[in-house]
Amino acid sequence: MLDAKIPKGPLDQKWSTYKSTCKLVNPANKRKLEVIVIGTGLAGASAASSLGELGYKVKAFCFQDSPRRAHSIAAQGGINAAKNYQNDGDSVYRLFYDTIKGGDYRSREGNVHRLAEVSASIIDQCVAQGVPFAREYGGLLSNRSFGGTQVQRTFYAAGQTGQQLLIGAYQSLERQVALGNVKMYSRHEMLEIVMIDGKARGIIARNLVTGELERHFGHAVLLCSGGYGNVFYLSTNAMGSNVTAAWKAHKRGAYFGNPCFTQIHPTCIPVSGEHQSKLTLMSESLRNDGRIWVPLKQNDTRRPSEIPETERDYYLERRYPAFGNLVPRDVASRAAKERCDAGYGVGSSRQAVYLDYAFAIDRYGMIECNKQGINNPTKEQLRHYGVEVVKEKYGNLFDMYEKITGENPYEIPMRIYPAVHYTMGGLWVDYELQTNIPGLYALGEANFSDHGANRLGASALMQGLADGYFVIPYTIGNYLADEIRTTNIPTSHPAFEEAEKNTRDRIEKLMSIQGTESPESFHKRLGKIMWDKCGMARNAQGLQEAITEIRALREEFWRNVKVTGAINEFNPELDKAGRVADFIELGELMCMDALNRKESCGGHFREESQTEEGEALRDDDNFMFVSAWEFKEGYNWELHKEALEYEVVHPSQRSYK
Amino acid sequence: MEHYNMNLTLKVWRQKNEKEKGHFETYSVPGISSEMSFLEMFDVLNERLINEGKEPIAFDHDCREGICGACSMHINGKAHGPWAGTTTCQLHMRAFKDGDTIVVEPWRANAFPVIKDLVTDRSALDRIIAAGGYISVNTGNAVDGNSLPVEKDKADTAFAAAACIGCGACVAACKNSSAMLFTGAKVSHLALLPQGNPERKTRVVNMIAQMDKEGFGSCTFTMECEAACPKEISVNNIARLNAEYMRAAFTAEETMG
Missing domain, CATH: 3.90.700.10 (Succinate dehydrogenase/fumarate reductase flavoprotein, catalytic domain)
Incomplete structure (x- = not known):
């Protein structure tokens, strides 16, 4: 069983206890510590700017031409916070309870309570940054309601809330760029994690304009690279949204949590x-x-x-x-x-x-x-x-x-x-948002942690910003405090050599195939398999078929993909080919996870497990756990489990009747 | 809505990289559905080019729902094409009819060098923001969100300015390649809010200095930027930018030297 390292003590004191007992890094030492942040959406931009403010040396990477274009920008509806400005009975506990219930009792109590606790500070922070939330005539903040709740706790800026929150975080990030605390690498894609002595120590990134591979050292690496809904080809994700950063980490040993938990937006x-x-x-x-x-x-x-x-x-x-x-x-x-x-x-x-x-x-x-x-x-x-x-x-x-x-x-x-809209699954992380690889963290949609089997509306923005503004600044210190004696490892280290060589070999392989079918076409075919057999309703037979079909597709891809252009130039076809190859592998794991979880819960609906009225039927006796998959050579995966223990809430058949 | 198919001729700017000279190439594109988006038409063309062993046309795009600001095509002489208040990705093919010839170019401005085909480098806009387009508030410093009421009208006007997606159409549409609408929108957004007040003077001065440094032209107020803006950002923001700049110039002691 995996240990999530949830602090002991009463639920409502876990986070404050943690904050007052975790290790700290003094300001002089922070200046010597380097942190790599992958992705500049709400989680990445908020983490990079907050860590920059604290004095860490931050390098932030995004594949877009500007950090402001990360797909958080497209979130429309709003962001939840337990402010109870409407006097309608909201509280930290209610936000916590609604989120646990909405997630169909497949998330961690400790994480979700922390999320509800910091929610109010997020709104304050964003208002201070100048985020123009909707207001009433009296000048105070306006709220509306969202699915799965009976109070009005959602803050919003017309139908462009994600845009306004991201611009707030982006502006804070640009301020740190101007101050020299953050170095920004736009049009860069992370293609490998560098591991030294079992710890994450850097990345290999590709400059998407020149095609060159670059080595970057970091005392810690934060993956804030978003979700993987594009495995279905058609989704509400941006065209460039991909699983590549998370998948590279997974193949280097990071466990993937609940990959089959996908949200289909109505x-x-x-x-x-x-x-x-x-x-x-x-x-x-x-x-x-x-x-x-x-x-x-x-x-x-x-x-x-x-x-x-x-x-x-x-x-x-x-x-x-x-x-x-x-x-x-x-x-x-x-x-x-x-x-x-x-x-x-x-x-x-x-x-x-x-x-x-x-x-x-x-x-x-x-x-x-x-x-x-x-x-x-x-x-x-x-x-x-x-x-x-x-x-x-x-x-x-x-x-x-x-x-x-x-x-x-x-x-x-x-x-x-x-x-397809959002993926609740993602890299497995503990309470500190650290994956099972020391020094490697996952924030926002890239991790699996807070939404269980179904995310409630207006909670993604809340989680992304909670992780970046208010969680990681504390938890990363607890790790880096023991790293102050680690001087920067030169990128000539053999681990960097090896990682770069792997990356180069793979790119050359992709370019050398020169088959007859475009990456886009393979992506469409993968999407069709996933939507038909691992979509809104799933059954054992369909999932088994899907696994067979995806394996065949993977084999065909590596035999027949056609990538035009050259390596050392701006080449979106090559970028796409690498991402599709990773999606194909992920698709297989999602189907395996869906096949393994024989119950229905939240967005995961197994036709074999439903009530007489056709509602999702959970099986708490056998499936009250997080599935954390470990990658093994030859596309075998080993399942690790993290038991979910409910100390405060009593799981029941979810009813909205 | 009636749907129809059409045969089109496309003249597209092809340029291998920043250094090499570009040229127009002509493509005939048959069987395009009126239900497609403009970029989906490019997907169809690119898929065909790949099958023919040719290099597809590079263009920036990401969210395809009009909010990320990545897409950036100059279509028949207009930034983002014929529909008002619309990004290239939200332009749909029912805007065209059978037999049309469509000319597609990248954004043209000294400050936006071409990277390849229709892709340009717009990082100058990020540097304008880095020069002062923010409120200096570190995480954790904030007071309760409702402790600072903001008049609804002002909040709404600030929001309308903050709706800018940073696509650069205003620059591309301007005969002087001026970035005044982009810069004005950010200065307005922050100057209209009480939170933005402490840095009001330094912000406008520094952002304008950066804008000039990047090689954007001056504003001669022909208002083509507003007409091209997919978010319909008002030129009032340019007037406000000028007013803020004057205010800073006449009242600042340190910032103007």
């Missing part, structure tokens, strides 16, 4: 054709005000406006009266799939449901008319004022929908369908 714009390159999310915040429905009749081809109220099925409100349209994402996604599979889907593909704003427009219209003193407003007046309010709240999302589909969502209900 409200995305449906696929329109074979050319589709990515899927676009419509924020979960839309479920606050929108109502989801399908026709009561199967294969109903009428326009939505022609279907009267009595012939509509508001299936979430019907099945889950307590939470209605605000059930957690996994529940909402499966319910949409169930209706579409049963023949009630809408749109030309029949793989979509309606998200309807007509009611919200009327309701807000009435409130505005009251404010304006308009008694007995006309239908037009109601609509006019209602549309104005909806525009202010969700305008950018509605515009985006219209640009993509060519339909006006103020007039016609949006068509939505679930899509």
Whole structure:
């Protein structure tokens, strides 16, 4: 059994006890210690800037042309914090409890409680940086609600919360760059971890403009490289989002935790054709005000406006009266799939449901008319004022929908369908966010730790910033305090030589194959296997088939991939080929993990394990553990387990009815 | 929405690297669906070029939902193409019709050297931010978020300025290659908020100095930047930038020497 090193003592004192007893590094020594940060999203930018402020020498890397473009930028809805500004009964405990329950009792109590504890400081920090959160007329911060909760604890900046938080962190990062505490390497990709005496001591990175390989030493390495949803090809991730940094670490010995835990987001714009390159999310915040429905009749081809109220099925409100349209994402996604599979889907593909704003427009219209003193407003007046309010709240999302589909969502209900969005799994880390390799840390979506089997909305931003601003600055000191005598290891060390040679050999191999099929084409084929057999519903037979197919695909890839261009130049095809090769290997592990976990929990739905009503059925007796997979030569993996112990919360069948 | 297919002619700027001279190359691209995004059309073309043993066209792109600011194509003489308030990745092919010829170039500005084909180096924008586009608050220093009320109107205006995605379309669209809209948006965002007040003078002075150092041109207020901006950032931010600069110049003792 793995030890997560969770501090002893009562749950609500673990973190404060840890903070007051962990080792410290004095300021003079901090200046001698180098830290490498991979990725500049919320976790990476917040960690790099905070560590720079503390005085460490930081090197930060991102594959994008600017750290500001990391995919955290695209997060729409908001960030949770237990501020209880709304006086509606929120507390640290409630945020902790909702997150544990939302994760279907597959996350650690200690980590999640710490996350809830630091949540309030994140909002304060961001406000101080100038993040323009939405405000009320009195000048105070505004909140809205999100799925899986019954309080209003989500802070937001229109539908661009991720953008505003990331720009806040990016500006702090650029300030440290200007001060010389952080050196920034944009258009660089980490391709190998360098290990010396069992510890992470640096990386091999490729300069994506010149193609040159570079060696970088660090006393510690932080992987903040995001999630791996792009293993499905079609997802809401950015085109460049990849698993490569985490996968290289995994192949050097870092355990991969719960790889099969994938979040399928219920409200995305449906696929329109074979050319589709990515899927676009419509924020979960839309479920606050929108109502989801399908026709009561199967294969109903009428326009939505022609279907009267009595012939509509508001299936979430019907099945889950307590939470209605605000059930957690996994529940909402499966319910949409169930209706579409049963023949009630809408749109030309029949793989979509309606998200309807007509009611919200009327309701807000009435409130505005009251404010304006308009008694007995006309239908037009109601609509006019209602549309104005909806525009202010969700305008950018509605515009985006219209640009993509060519339909006006103020007039016609949006068509939505679930899509891969987030991966709860990731590198296994202990309470200190350290992987099983000393000196190697994973933060944000790249680790597995806080969301269990399903993440609640507005919790990813919270976790990324918690890890970077408020957790790692303490926990890294506990490790580096013992490293102050380690002088910088020259990058001529044989371990660097060997790591660089491995990387070079692999790149040369990729270029030498000169087969007939593009990396993109292999990626699409992998995505189809994963979506069909390791997607929203999984079963043993399908997963076994998927493993066989993925192994064959891997073999074919290394025999027949075609990479154009040359090594020592700007070559996006080569970058892509390396990432796809890693995704193929990861896909196999995800299917193995899904096959091994015979229960259903959160986003992991095994068809063999469901209640009579079709809800996910956990098996706590046999699966109350974290799966941590160790890579072995020849694509064999060894399973290690970390037992999950619930001291405070009593796991029960999750109910949102 | 009716869907249709079209046959197009593309004239695309090809340039091997920063040093070599570039040229236009013409491609005929048949069977493009009106439902595709502009970049998906490039995916289709690139897949074909790879199959023909040719090098695909390099272009920057990442989120493909209009927020990361990576995509950057000059389409038929307009930064990000014909649709107002739209990034290249959100431009869809229904903007075009069968038989159209589309000319695609990289951003053109001295401060944005071409890396390859349609990819440019926009790191000058990062350096403008590093010169002062932040509030100096270390992690852990903050007071309670609600202890500092901000008027809703000001917060909303600050947000509208902060919505800039740093794509550089404003520079590419400007005949002088000026970065005043980009810089003005950041100065406005921070100057409008009480948190940004302590560094108000040094920020604007330092950011403008960096902007000049990077080789961006001056602003002659033709407002092409606002027209090209995919986030519709207002030129009022340039006016505010000028006002902030004047204010700093007339009242600062140390910063202006």
